[in-house]
Each structure stands twice: as C-alpha cells, then as structure tokens.
Amino acid sequence: MNQPAELTWREGQVPVSQRFDDPYFSLENGLEETAYVFLDGNDLPARFRDGFHIAELGFGTGLNLLAALALWRESNQSGKLHFTSFEAFPMAPKDMLAAQAAFPALAALSDELAPHWTAGETAFQTDDLVFTLVLGDARKTVSNIAQKADAWFLDGFSPAKNPELWEPALMAQIAAQTAPQGTAATYTAAGFVRRALAEAGFDVTRRTGFGRKRHMTTARML
Secondary structure, three states: OOOOOOEEEEOOOEEEEOOOOEEOOOOOOHHHHHHHHHHHHHOOOOOOOOOOEEEEEOOOOOHHHHHHHHHHHHOOOOOOEEEEEEEOOOOOHHHHHHHHOOOHHHHHHHHHHHHHHHOOOOEEEOOOEEEEEEEOOHHHHHHHOOOOEEEEEEOOOOOOOOHHHHOHHHHHHHHHOEEEEEEEEEOOOOHHHHHHHHHHOEEEEEEEOOOOOOEEEEEEEO
C-alpha cells in the first residue's frame, strides 16, 4: 500500500516533506530552477520530437510535468509527449493543486490537468500528452518502464536525506532504461551520485548550478 506524503507548509505555499525534512521547491524561483536544471539540463526543447519520453524520479507536486508540457506547447511540437514519473509517497490531490497555485504562469495548465488528479488517475492521455504515474519504491519499479527514456529528471529529495533514490544499483537500472544518446539531469552534484551515473555508463558533466547552488549534474548515455 502506498504511503501518502506527509506535509508541512512554509510561508503557506511551499510544501515540505515531514519524512525527509526537505521542501519540494523554492518559492522564490522554483519554476526557473526546474527550467534550468531539468529542461535546459536535458537540452530541451531542442531534442523534442513526437513520442519523446521523459522519465522522472520524484513526481512530487507535478511541477516538472507542467513545466515540460508548457515548453512542449510553446515550441509548437506535434504529436505527443510521453512522461512517466515514479513516486513512493504521493501527495493528496488537494495538496498538489495548492502547491501548483504558487506558479501563476502554469495556472491554466494546472487547471486543465486537475480533473485527472482529483479522479485519482495514474495514467491518462490528452491530445499532446501520454502520462503514467508509477507508485511505489522506484528501486522495484524502474525496471518495468514500458518505453526507454530519452531524458531523465532525477528529482528525489536531497541525497543526504533520501539516499535510496541515488544509490548505484538504481542508477544502473536507470541507465538500462535509457535510450541511446539519452540524457539525465539533476540539481545535485554530490560526488557519489556522479560516480554512480558514470559507473552505470553515462558520460557525466558537472555544470554551474542554479541560484545559490554551486553545481549541478548532467549526463548522457554513451
């Protein structure tokens, strides 16, 4: 049985995981950080094409999904974006929508997808999106992904607080489920994370981080 996310709220708008004592995003620049780390970090929208598949560790508030789909539409893509996210501790729909309200630029898209969350759907399609939410421990579910990913958003909580989502065995599973020339990006530049990605077969690069973070990590499958 999946365990729901247990939250407190910072400044009334930023959800903080009680389990991991870590915020889901920065109120000051959460959307900008998503764009910098996960979208630009995976060379998007340049690589978009019909059927492009993004896979994500840590669905959280759904912010990354909204940002990716918004970019898909802004870049006038045809066809469908595929997005698969792995989440062990799902937010209640009301909490997820409350968190998304912190980003007015995504309000219309949030409202568009809201009925799927309130209905408890974990898989659905729209005119331009094929979405799947895989609930449970990613260490047990990543290997069952239906389609190899073209890009990974590695967005678990801090490696210091949620090391399970960064361990070498899981990075190896992610590599095995990455398409040729596929990429990955994450906000962390922790040495053991970069080593795990490199050992799994990725060409790993440390680049300038967003805001006050000195560095982040990008990776490309060799």
